Amino acid sequence: MSDQEKQTEEKIFESATEVFVEKGMDGARMQDIADHAGINKALLHYYYRTKDKLFDAVFEKIAEKMFRKFAPVLDANYTLEEKIRFFFREHISFLQRNSRLPSFFLNEINRNPERIRKLIRKADIDQLWHTLEAQHRDEFRKYNITPEMIPQIMTSIAAMSVFPFAARGIIETVFEKMGVKFDDYLEQRKEFAAEFVIRALKK
Amino acid sequence: MSDQEKQTEEKIFESATEVFVEKGMDGARMQDIADHAGINKALLHYYYRTKDKLFDAVFEKIAEKMFRKFAPVLDANYTLEEKIRFFFREHISFLQRNSRLPSFFLNEINRNPERIRKLIRKADIDQLWHTLEAQHRDEFRKYNITPEMIPQIMTSIAAMSVFPFAARGIIETVFEKMGVKFDDYLEQRKEFAAEFVIRALKK
DNA sequence: GTCTATAGAAGGATAGAC
């Protein structure tokens, strides 16, 4: 693959990412992507054949990027509480720099759940859980965390971090009326969310 | 307005609601809505002129329906803890019966924040907050809840209830691998979320 | 590999008959 090929293909990919995240699969236009990349429509089809294939490539890359942020949680050198604080600090920081991802991502999955299935299959979810369970067995016992609480806790943690971005449009509008700045709220949230969850887990 | 007019207009409205919630504004097709209502496209335009106006009508109705669920929280005859339990029980039950609303709603707002502004203006958000503050001043003091924590707490409560539905596609796929049933999880969540938040608020 | 030009299909909207 020549340098120029790669440059063009990458430029297309980056432009497609921006436009798809901004407008969604249905709202995005191949013309917009071409304009954004400074080329013409025909080249998009030359490199990716169809809009659908281009979208799939973009979507998969984004999914991989988001899940990668969860990996350090498996690091064994931290206590459960440290991991919770680490997660919120890092994850919210990541979303601050990519604040439209959650809404885009969740929406496209709901619209076409098949898209996520093959990615989830690759990521060893239950493996991840068993690893965590082994690392923190004592702490789980201390907190009275039973296996059937795991789905509740996992989704609660994700909710605390992701929801402000997924619901950004409405939250920001409400905050405006209350005189609250969304950016300040996010900075504050990194610590608030961690302490909130830790207190909730303690008996 | 004759009975038949109303019947047709209502049928169009209901069909439009289903199709828009299912496919989103951009993905919805006027032809789909017409087929769903058992009429032809021309009639849609006769009653609502444009796709945009039809969507606006649907969207506003849904927004009104969702916010109405918050109203009982203002009832003064309950303690703060009772209200939290009541909210999660009622709100999650409502979303169980309308499980695609959150994703649709949040996404359309993010795609066009202007849509929500006029509706938020109508709903007296700060008024709502002052009412709550007056009703629960003592409890807030007991819990050490300060004014700058309010945005964090409000969004956390909303997140606990709404996120499982907004992220349903991915959560359900993960649960599948873990052998967890989404419906059971939701039933459990009504109580779990309430106790989770209450514990988090307590020092 | 990149462009221009255009095919071909789909979708929103309207005209006009009944």
Place this chain on the structure above:
DNA sequence: GTCTATCCTTCTATAGAC
């Protein structure tokens, strides 16, 4: 009020020249 037929625009995708 409801239908059929059709206009017109937009969009994806491809053909063919360079």
